[in-house]
Amino acid sequence: MMKVLLVDDEIFAVRGLNSMLHWEAFHGELAGTAANGEEAMEYMAATPPDVIISDIKMPRMDGLKLAELIHAQSPATRMILLSGHGEFEYARQALKYDVADYILKPITREKVNQIENLLIKFYEENQERKQRFLNAWNSGLEEKILTILHNQDMEALDQFFRSSYFVSTMHSSSANPLGIQLINYLYAYFSQIDVNRTVITVSRERAMEQFWDSPGTQEKINFIITSYYDVLTGMNQKKQAYSESFITYAKEYIGEHYSDPEFNISVLADSMHVSLSYLSSQFKQATGSNLISYVTAMRMDYARRLLADRRYSIGEISAMSGYEDARYFAKLFKKKTGFTPSEYRNLKT
Template sequence: MPYTILLVDDETAVREGIRSRTPWERYNFRVVGEAGNGIEALELVEELHPDVVITDIRMPYLDGIELIQKIRLSHPTTTLVILSGYDEFTYAQQAMRYDVNEYVLKPVSVEDLCNLLKRLGKHLDEEIKRIQDQDRLNQAYQQALPLIREKFLVSLLTAVHPSSDAALLAKAAEYGFNLNKDEFMVAVIETDHVMEDPLQSMAMFEIVEQVVKKDDGVLLFQFENQIAIIFSSQSHGQDHYDAVFRKQTYRKAEQLQAYLQKYSFHAVLGIGNLVHSPSAIKQSYHQALTALNYSSCYPEQSLLFISDLEKLPVEEHQQQLEELKANVLVAVKMGSEEQVTEAVNQLLGEQLASLSLQDMQALLLELTFLLQDLTHSYGYTLFSMAEEEGRNLFSELATLTTLGKAKRYFTRLCLMVRLLIAGQREKSHIQFIGQAKSLIAKHFTEPGFGLEEICEMIGVSPSYFSSTFKKEVGNSFVKYLTSLRMDRAKELLIKTEGKTYEIAQAVGFAEPNYFSFCFKRHVGLSPSQFRQGNR
């Protein structure tokens, strides 16, 4: 598969010349898009995810240095090339700061461009080969962390009887870890590669390690065919630091996913809620696992934040449930009808044949209360629902004297609860999109209003919001917002005498020239031409 390139230059003739004269296919490259300014380029990067961005420096609205700065933050794996007519040390110095791969001076010949593509192709090939080098991976695989350090990290996630915070801090210091913090979030990464091949597992681990190794507040280790990450920070007693820490963790998770996708690791990240003590890290870990369980409901999502998926606290009693009971609840919450039936059949299978009638009915009663807890978390009451239908659950439970009867009864009951939850989830989804549209309608005229602002208002991560919004609305957030602004601009151009710069400000554009550019791209006419044609 060829590597993809985005060309960015404010001179159309330059872009067309480079695109038409360069034998891209010969060097295994393909141009997937062009942009005439930095803002347009940033939108295309979000949409196309190119392997390489070749950009000029001097451009309107957002120059090349600002563009690469933003790309490096949001898409750290992108290969960046500056193609500029300015041989200035300051630009080269800034380019080095943002890890630009090539700095090429204009004018460039076809030979220059071919040599550039050779170097870029070699760099990209070697980077992938380095990650997939089996000999190197085998050597790295043998170099595991000392067992005692790893055991301590695992105990933070799994200890049945967790130690006090003071004891954990003392042990952490002894093993060289700094847990003297008051903000923690746990992420768990799951992929098929880990299950199949230990070398691939190590390869993925190294990619993740490369992303987080510069961050002081990160602990990274492998555990039960997964990669666990403990993010931490210190709030210094300031409440607003919690929001900052969450946002930083969201961005780091998005960077991790970008790296994993680049090297073809199909991974899913589950992220738990923020907790405020080392002894509570276990809680965030179990929430991260719960988030991963939602991957079957949202197969298009590769980043699953528990705060996006469950607004109510996760009941800790599920940690003590036997595996088969937990499977029933998971199937009811997120599975198909076949999965619910299978889970009930497994729970009420032959292994219970030797139970006394009293023990079996105690088990059925416990399962009923677990289903009640589940329905209650979605705003319903199982017993009240039965009473509304003229039924009494306790009386019905007393009639279940055989496993066959119990199996048939609870299959029907669990399928009913599943339908109830599915309807509530769909209703919640619709409310989420409705809330987003209302906020956009309220704030779209404000300069600076964008993706980060609306995610902050709703309280969800940018990746979850973007994918959910596009799936439900059919348009990306940026296109939806731009369309809304353009419709209002057309209305103002027809009904008022406002100048172009006044209308630009009125619909949320701080830069009048960029407003004119967007308007012409969206409508096909300049603002003045549109006004003249509609008077």
């Protein structure tokens, strides 16, 4: 149904128009009434209608100011202005705010027919827009949303929720279809990442109930946005916690085994049951350091400390630092420090 808000400070004018309109002709229903622009905006905040029919001359906030605010805050809402003869030019100014039409008072049967023809046009346009939305969604938007979720791309999600497409659709008669689709795709994502099917079914039903129970459009929008951000935030937190635990284990294992000549990064990857390429990329991403360079740095640091103690030969220090080949150790040490092991020892002792 297309929801229509009637705005006029003359209660009898509101009642008269309400009774004269053939609501079924344009699949409409009376969303509510307001006595001025301020009341209309309060109503908009709670339950935005599809169409507003408003008088121009009203106390507190007139129809022109109301048209300006609607144009800025809810561009999908259509507006028809009613004007007395003396306010004709005033009504013409409202056209810059995309007012659909202005109807001159008094409101006769002929004028009501004119309004009804506009409302029928609005309804048909809404239906076409809804169908375009469903077609567009089925041809690619689902994939885009699932890609955002899989990539945990918060920036892309922000862009979607700020888009004129999302905002205008959620403030139109297509709001409920869009909301339900978004909930369905959120749980389709859960299914793809192997969340328990029973949990998915129960959670989705609960989410549907919460969406339908949301009293107004803004509450429905808030529910959808919060649901998506909660998922991404939760996934990012889990990912962060896993990453921190993963890297902590790797560092601890290296710290315990780097001095063993049998140790290398392939051994580390095997102990963590991951591929060497995955381990290397995760370590680089988390620490900014190359994995091999990290191990080498620990070995070189340990070798420098040992070289300060003349009880150990260069060959022994090489083995104690994780290098069976003393010549390779000496070459690597010079590359990293600028000194041979013997030169470094002489400098420090």
